[in-house]
Amino acid sequence: MKLVIMKFGGSSVADAQKIQHVAGRVAARRQGGFRVVAVVSAPGGMTDDLLTLARGVAETPDERELDVLLATGEQASIALLCMALKGAGQEAISLTGPQAGIFADTDHTRARITHIKPKKIHAELAKGKVVVVAGFQGLNPNEDIVTLGRGGSDLTAIALAAALKADLCEIYTDVEGVFTTDPRVVADARKLNEISYDEMLELAGSGAQVMQGRSVEVAKKYNVVFEVRSTFSGAPGTRVHQEVSYMEDVVVSGIAFDRHQAKVSMIEVPDRPGIAAEIFGALAQVGVNVDMIIQSTAQGGTNDISFTVPQGDLKKALAALEPVKSELKAKDVVHEAGVGKVAVVGVGMRSHPGVAARMFKALADRGINIQMISTSEIKISCIVAKDQVDAAVKGLHEAFELGKKTRVKA
Amino acid sequence: MKLVIMKFGGSSVADAQKIQHVAGRVAARRQGGFRVVAVVSAPGGMTDDLLTLARGVAETPDERELDVLLATGEQASIALLCMALKGAGQEAISLTGPQAGIFADTDHTRARITHIKPKKIHAELAKGKVVVVAGFQGLNPNEDIVTLGRGGSDLTAIALAAALKADLCEIYTDVEGVFTTDPRVVADARKLNEISYDEMLELAGSGAQVMQGRSVEVAKKYNVVFEVRSTFSGAPGTRVHQEVSYMEDVVVSGIAFDRHQAKVSMIEVPDRPGIAAEIFGALAQVGVNVDMIIQSTAQGGTNDISFTVPQGDLKKALAALEPVKSELKAKDVVHEAGVGKVAVVGVGMRSHPGVAARMFKALADRGINIQMISTSEIKISCIVAKDQVDAAVKGLHEAFELGKKTRVKA
Numbered sequence: 001m002k003l004v005i006m007k008f009g010g011s012s013v014a015d016a017q018k019i020q021h022v023a024g025r026v027a028a029r030r031q032g033g034f035r036v037v038a039v040v041s042a043p044g045g046m047t048d049d050l051l052t053l054a055r056g057v058a059e060t061p062d063e064r065e066l067d068v069l070l071a072t073g074e075q076a077s078i079a080l081l082c083m084a085l086k087g088a089g090q091e092a093i094s095l096t097g098p099q100a101g102i103f104a105d106t107d108h109t110r111a112r113i114t115h116i117k118p119k120k121i122h123a124e125l126a127k128g129k130v131v132v133v134a135g136f137q138g139l140n141p142n143e144d145i146v147t148l149g150r151g152g153s154d155l156t157a158i159a160l161a162a163a164l165k166a167d168l169c170e171i172y173t174d175v176e177g178v179f180t181t182d183p184r185v186v187a188d189a190r191k192l193n194e195i196s197y198d199e200m201l202e203l204a205g206s207g208a209q210v211m212q213g214r215s216v217e218v219a220k221k222y223n224v225v226f227e228v229r230s231t232f233s234g235a236p237g238t239r240v241h242q243e244v245s246y247m248e249d250v251v252v253s254g255i256a257f258d259r260h261q262a263k264v265s266m267i268e269v270p271d272r273p274g275i276a277a278e279i280f281g282a283l284a285q286v287g288v289n290v291d292m293i294i295q296s297t298a299q300g301g302t303n304d305i306s307f308t309v310p311q312g313d314l315k316k317a318l319a320a321l322e323p324v325k326s327e328l329k330a331k332d333v334v335h336e337a338g339v340g341k342v343a344v345v346g347v348g349m350r351s352h353p354g355v356a357a358r359m360f361k362a363l364a365d366r367g368i369n370i371q372m373i374s375t376s377e378i379k380i381s382c383i384v385a386k387d388q389v390d391a392a393v394k395g396l397h398e399a400f401e402l403g404k405k406t407r408v409k410a
Numbered sequence: 411m412k413l414v415i416m417k418f419g420g421s422s423v424a425d426a427q428k429i430q431h432v433a434g435r436v437a438a439r440r441q442g443g444f445r446v447v448a449v450v451s452a453p454g455g456m457t458d459d460l461l462t463l464a465r466g467v468a469e470t471p472d473e474r475e476l477d478v479l480l481a482t483g484e485q486a487s488i489a490l491l492c493m494a495l496k497g498a499g500q501e502a503i504s505l506t507g508p509q510a511g512i513f514a515d516t517d518h519t520r521a522r523i524t525h526i527k528p529k530k531i532h533a534e535l536a537k538g539k540v541v542v543v544a545g546f547q548g549l550n551p552n553e554d555i556v557t558l559g560r561g562g563s564d565l566t567a568i569a570l571a572a573a574l575k576a577d578l579c580e581i582y583t584d585v586e587g588v589f590t591t592d593p594r595v596v597a598d599a600r601k602l603n604e605i606s607y608d609e610m611l612e613l614a615g616s617g618a619q620v621m622q623g624r625s626v627e628v629a630k631k632y633n634v635v636f637e638v639r640s641t642f643s644g645a646p647g648t649r650v651h652q653e654v655s656y657m658e659d660v661v662v663s664g665i666a667f668d669r670h671q672a673k674v675s676m677i678e679v680p681d682r683p684g685i686a687a688e689i690f691g692a693l694a695q696v697g698v699n700v701d702m703i704i705q706s707t708a709q710g711g712t713n714d715i716s717f718t719v720p721q722g723d724l725k726k727a728l729a730a731l732e733p734v735k736s737e738l739k740a741k742d743v744v745h746e747a748g749v750g751k752v753a754v755v756g757v758g759m760r761s762h763p764g765v766a767a768r769m770f771k772a773l774a775d776r777g778i779n780i781q782m783i784s785t786s787e788i789k790i791s792c793i794v795a796k797d798q799v800d801a802a803v804k805g806l807h808e809a810f811e812l813g814k815k816t817r818v819k820a
Contacts, residue, residue, distance in 0.1 A: 015466075016463065016466030016467045019467050020467060023467075050486070053426065053486070053490060054489075054490065054493055056425075056426030057426045057429050057430055057433075057490050057491075057493050057494040057497065058493040058494055058496065058497030059497060060497070061493040061497070062492060062493050062496040062497075064492075064503070064504075065488075065489040065490075065492040065493045065496070065504055066489070066493070068485060068488065068489035068492075068504050068506075069485070069486055069489035069490065069493075071485070072482035072485045072486050072489075075478060075479070075481070075482045075485070076460070076463070076479055076482050078475075078478065079464075079475040079476070079478035079479035079482075080463060080464065080467050080475075080479065081467075082472060082474075082475040082478075083464055083467050083468040083471040083472050083475045083476070083479075084467040084468055086468065086472040086475070087467065087468030087469060087470070087471070087472075093474070094474075094475055094478050096478075099553065143509065
């Protein structure tokens with residue numbers, strides 16, 4: 001009998017009515033002839049409530065204990081979903097992460113899954129039961145509860161799909177799938193029927209918050225095909241998988257964007273090895289994630305190095321750069337807070353150099369000035385003024401004809 | 411180094427401020443040279459909230475899953491208390507019931523502790539840490555989480571005290587100890603410095619809700635001396651232990667009472683073996699707890715059998731008795747809802763037959779009519795009209811001079 005993993009996020013189990021709805025979907029799958037493992041997150045809002053509680057008793061809550069506390073959220077969800085399933089006549093059993101045999105490393109609040117021993121899951125599936133597993137948690141070698149950090153429940157689902165060799169893995173969420181861009185910005189943004197892991201990663205990394213990148217990476221590594229779809233509609237979602245031949249024809253899959261970036265430039269730093277390591281080492285030390293990095297061609301023995309950081313990290317970044325600037329005898333550090341990033345993403349662009357030109361022309365046609373450019377194999381990103389981000393996204397969506405049923409070919 | 415078990419109920423950990431207060435008390439004990447195992451209940455009100463959630467998703471929530479859900483309450487408490495302890499500089503580690511090695515039977519929502527394997531607790535104590543254990547929960551032979559039912563956290567504390575051979579076991583609560591009677595009824599009710607297990611059991615069974623009887627029974631069985639004391643004051647509480655010689659002199663320890671009783675009599679039932687079993691079997695089947703039972707001397711081949719039940723169970727009891735009445739060809743079933751029970755409790759009365767006479771006279775002097783009488787070795791109970799319960803309690807407290815520092819001798 002085929003096996004399906006069904007993962008439901010916090011917004012899908014936020015109250016009794018939603019839990020009963022989810023139970024209905026799960027039971028229907030089981031009665032449709034599938035073996036089912038459901039993975040659930042904590043009820044929407046509960047994790048935040050627990051964090052507030054924790055901060056009420058200690059300024060910097062101990063991380064081991066934070067994991068013990070946060071794990072109660074998913075434990076509540078699995079129990080409630082099983083009650084709803086059994087109340088509706090469907091045999092089911094809940095398993096916490098440790099009970100399900102999910103083992104992780106010792107890095108509290110952001111542990112990584114090390115391996116899965118799915119003996120108990122197999123035994124319960126063999127009894128015909130729906131097995132409901134708590135997402136986001138596992139057991140470390142000290143037999144402590146650990147949580148997996150942001151996107152941890154998606155990760156649990158993908159890892160279980162790999163370990164159990166599931167036939168299907170469905171990530172249910174409050175959107176209908178992955179879109180060509182944010183429908184709140186572009187009215188004719190279109191749901192993609194499929195997308196490759198790499199495109200999904202680039203979209204995720206650019207602020208399209210359907211799923212965290214780490215889960216997509218694990219899916220790619222173990223070649224787990226999954227589908228992002230809506231909890232509250234029956235419509236098919238977006239299948240995420242390795243590239244297949246016909247995808248090669250498609251140049252651009254979607255437009256990603258981020259309105260909250262800041263640009264920093266260090267002016268006239270010496271042109272010698274180790275400089276970049278020093279600058280970005282200093283930023284890493286204070287936990288600032290750097291996104292785009294551009295180094296100008298050396299002139300007169302010096303470089304300008306520019307990069308972007310999340311706007312909220314700008315102050316921290318500037319403070320960290322102060323000693324580096326003195327040490328390197330750089331001329332200046334300049335910054336601009338109000339910038340945004342727009343990016344076109346698509347595996348097809350690898351073999352189509354025309355994409356960049358088309359992108360730049362589309363922006364120029366609309367009077368949008370490009371401040372920085374960075375390219376990867378499947379993405380071209382531009383930094384523009386913050387108040388031009390929406391116009392840029394709309395323009396690019398139009399220029400690449402993403403609203404059309406059939407994606408444009410180069 | 412001496413070992414103390416400190417148990418805190420839900421009202422003691424109901425919010426961040428109270429948790430920090432409890433952390434302060436625990437840390438002070440540790441710094442006072444004790445090894446400390448703290449046992450905590452779920453934050454006040456949380457168990458009720460979780461039950462409401464459960465009833466929202468299923469009419470009759472599955473009991474296995476109810477345990478998974480309810481266990482999150484204590485898990486939240488242990489994490490929060492450890493955060494507060496570590497925030498205050500005291501090394502601590504939380505253990506769920508299963509992690510602490512508390513094993514129980516498979517009877518979900520009301521499991522009994524079968525044994526304790528305190529290896530992990532010993533290991534953490536040896537590191538100098540305060541060990542914080544979740545009350546109310548354990549692991550059953552199927553490796554499922556089970557909860558221990560009402561008073562389960564007290565039971566955890568007493569069982570741990572026995573298993574760890576603790577030097578002290580302290581039950582912290584929102585009252586200062588065990589009183590001669592309810593201070594809300596009798597202004598000069600006095601806190602007892604000590605009391606025997608049996609007296610505590612009789613007081614608990616008569617509506618004095620400091621502690622559930624089952625925990626006291628386990629304490630008695632394993633000879634665990636414990637102290638009931640206040641979380642929020644430094645005053646010594648009430649030590650509960652086996653009778654010691656000087657206690658023999660004390661006739662009456664306290665006055666218990668219950669305002670919510672109903673009296674039922676089955677009139678003229680045949681006087682032959684098996685009748686009582688039939689009546690009380692029918693009541694047990696519908697879950698009605700019968701308290702006092704009195705059978706009149708047989709006259710003309712028939713008996714009258716009277717008993718009391720909690721007022722809330724009266725309807726259920728009468729319905730259950732209907733078929734029994736027909737079958738036994740009893741003349742009638744009569745009942746009275748508004749009655750109360752008052753009882754004098756004391757180990758000393760065993761050797762002092764004058765206690766009963768003194769009690770009846772005290773009630774008669776105050777114009778209180780006695781409807782039923784029942785006696786055990788250490789308790790004499792009387793059923794009186796509901797609106798005379800307070801006067802009876804006050805009168806008995808006075809007659810036995812319980813407000814005085816030194817208890818009256820016979």
